[in-house]
């Protein structure tokens with residue numbers, strides 16, 4: 001059977017031909033209008049990007065190539081004896097648009113194992129940072145240090161033809177995904193486990209091996225990592241990390257530069273850093289109240305206090321979603337199955353009962369429901385991964401799967417430099433005078 005790279009090229013050529021025909025016939029078709037409010041308010045609701053890997057519906061949540069999270073849990077290959085999908089399978093699905101066989105997933109695991117070597121200078125770059133640097137800072141620096149390995153940068157400098165860009169981006173993306181768990185685990189063990197590093201286990205799958213290198217051997221924790229790495233991987237193209245990766249890639253920056261840029265966006269508290277903010281907020285609430293399991297009335301009062309201080313309730317709200325995030329629900333189902341009596345997890349569920357009506361009552365918040373970040377930390381704490389500043393790195397390792405699969409598509413489809421038009425408020429005022 002043809003390998004992943006050849007299959008991707010064949011698929012991408014087919015889609016590129018379709019797009020050419022669509023644009024030839026319908027290129028001038030209007031797909032929407034833009035209001036003044038939208039350009040001042042974060043471009044909400046403006047369709048301005050094509051991303052093939054996943055699509056977000058405001059009511060239903062994310063679908064990866066048409067498959068919902070429960071469908072992925074059913075249809076994607078699992079580890080031996082496991083019930084959660086292997087992220088290798090999701091990557092195959094996002095990249096090729098078709099469900100993988102067991103053999104496909106096995107091939108990707110083996111491929112990533114072969115590509116997983118991290119050069120010593122990357123560890124040296126991490127070591128050069130103070131230990132108390134935020135793990136996301138260390139992660140981004142490590143990705144930048146890995147950039148010496150970029151085949152795209154090397155081949156571009158030697159005059160690579162445009163038709164070959166996709167292949168160099170494909171190789172860099174596969175290398176990067178293969179290397180990220182080692183880099184992330186190194187940062188974790190350096191900062192929190194007295195530099196007691198753990199060697200990779202070549203017999204494990206990508207997420208299982210990541211769990212092992214972090215130092216967690218519990219099989220249920222490995223299953224959690226497989227689920228976590230699957231559900232955080234992609235959220236269509238407009239979110240900050242995906243859009244940034246895509247934008248930087250449009251300048252023909254290589255995948256290492258693109259991913260580092262995207263990860264800087266993920267490190268913001270309104271995006272991926274919200275996962276650390278959630279657990280910090282819950283732990284502070286418990287400490288302030290002096291109880292392990294706050295009552296609904298206590299949670300209610302704490303939420304109102306947070307709002308009165310002009311702060312956001314982390315883990316709640318979304319720029320697109322208007323219902324409970326199915327990624328929250330998938331983690332809740334995992335909790336109900338594996339750790340229903342954990343008080344921190346129960347607190348997350350009690351917050352879910354209490355917060356939405358309060359946020360709704362304010363009248364201005366468009367989505368009072370929890371997002372992916374509202375749940376993840378409590379599950380990790382249960383297994384002993386309590387160092388919440390590290391949580392966004394876990395999100396980042398997973399997000400690399402989606403944004404790098406998309407970057408392969410960007411170059412295979414020959415997408416151009418992204419350069420939208422901006423205006424000044426003076427010009428807006430002139431427009432309005434002319435009305």
Ligand code: NMX
Nearest residue numbers: 270271272274312313314315316317318319365366367371
């Ligand atoms: N707590 C308090 N206020 C909120 C919240 C919240 N959870 N969510 C939205 N608002 C406010 C928002 O700040 C804005 O206030 P103002 O008009 O005073 O500026 C108002 O409600 C309207 O905002 P929306 O249109 O509902 O939300 P928007 O699309 O602008 O922002 C988020 C979306 C996700 C940035 C926002 O809901 C938020 O800050 N949530 C908390 C942080 C969070 O959980 N982020 C993680 C998102 C998922 N991820 O991983 O990336």
Ligand code: MLT
Nearest residue numbers: 234235238239240319371
């Ligand atoms: C994401 O997973 O990227 C977040 O839910 C944010 C978004 O989709 O805007």
